Amino acid sequence: MTTKDRNALTLPHSYDRAALARFELFLFAGVATVLITRAYLAATGYPQIGGGALHIAHVLWGGLLMAVAIVATAITEGSRTRDLATLVGGIGFGLFIDEVGKFVTADVDYFYQPAIAIMYVVFVLFYLAAREVVIRRGMNDRHRLAIGARALSDLALGQLDEIQYNHALRVLDGVEDRSLTDLVDSIKAGLHSQTPPTGGIESKITRGRNAFFHRAEELLRHRVVRRLVLTLFVLQALLAIVQVIYALVSENVVEADDVSDLVVQISTVATGVLVVLGVWFLFRGPYLRALRLLRASLIVSLLVTQVYLFTQDQFGALFGFAVSLFMLATLRIAIRSEEAAAALPQ
Incomplete structure (x- = not known):
């Protein structure tokens, strides 16, 4: 590559x-x-x-x-x-x-x-x-110009760091409308007129965050790593389903009406079906469809299943919530990488 x-x-x-x-x-x-x-x-x-x-x-x-x-x-x-x-x-x-x-x-x-x-x-x-x-x-050409103009404003105020400076220049490079070329050149000339500071806590935080996501993307490009993470995700999703089923049949369940029980049962079945389909396509392909199905199962779980678990064990369910957010971020990175790879010329 x-x-x-x-x-x-x-x-x-x-x-x-x-x-x-x-x-x-x-x-x-x-x-x-x-x-x-x-x-x-x-x-x-x-x-x-x-x-x-x-x-x-x-x-x-x-x-x-x-x-x-x-x-x-x-x-x-x-x-x-x-x-x-x-x-x-x-x-x-x-x-x-x-x-x-x-x-x-x-x-x-x-x-x-x-x-x-x-x-x-x-x-x-x-x-x-x-x-x-x-x-x-998304970002159209006008939006890209606005980001460049804000960076120029920050430079004038002494608030533009090196990370934001380089980001603004890369975004401006994406402007395709030729009628905006003079405006893009003017903003770039303004940005090049001074050198932004390389230190500062904001720059260090941004650099660390970017490095983290870059390393995450690099790791998730390896199929073995992705399959390991996704296996953990599937196990976590199945655990959440088991917890809901146990809570529904337990005598200690909080009183709820039949409608809410029905909604939870439907969401549990939907999550299970989506996970099974995701695992099927994970091994049989296409890989991108598997990732999207698993993301859909996670969203259903976040919106319904996890809410039900919170009513049973409020702070104990926070761990599952944190894991779900981590998995959602992981799936987002994996899907973005797959979509970008699919868009590259063969």
Whole structure:
């Protein structure tokens, strides 16, 4: 495989990776905030903040942090502010959604058992919807120009690091509309006018993240590694199915109506069928269809099966949730590599 072919696999710019990375930062900040908040409150005996008849609920602090994030992006410039606002907004959203139990129950019950499952559904739907929007939107020539212009703005503000600088130049190289050539050349000339700093914590974090995904893609190009990871995925999916079946027939199952039981049973069967078909095509081909079927089974599991497990064992199911997210990211990398390889000239 030539260097050009390898670049086609490892450096696709069909969508805005930076936008997806910012959303993932928002989401993970929110999830981490929920876990840290609940662990802290449990360890301290759920203290009352305010004293007397007052109790300042942390949903208010969450709203305040989200407002700070919105105002910051409205009145300041630069990617550094946007990244910081994303982090602050994610923390604020975590504090906000953590108190959902109070707002869906008549007795304002923070300990409402399905609260974790509700939060889980919100986070998963957020992730799937944002990822779909970013990837389906893709990047046209105007979008590429906007990314280059933002990089030029960051350079003027002293906020552009080496990683972002090189990324902007590669994105601008993808502009195909000849009528925009003069504008592209002007932006490139502006970017070449100064040398961006090579240090800084942001640059180190970005370089580490890029190196991680590059190594992951390199590893997943080996069929043996992919089959090992996918075997672990299949075992994890089957374990989730067994857990649901056990919970449904167990006497300790939380009371639920017949409709919800039916939905869980249907989703369990659907997940099992998709996993079986995925394994079949994994060994018989086509390989890309197998990956897509396994991804579909994982999405069904995330949206329904894992939610049911959360209602049974709220924090114990977090491990399965983390594994599922890891597997979803792994499948995304594998599918992207297969699609890129299929698009190369034979």
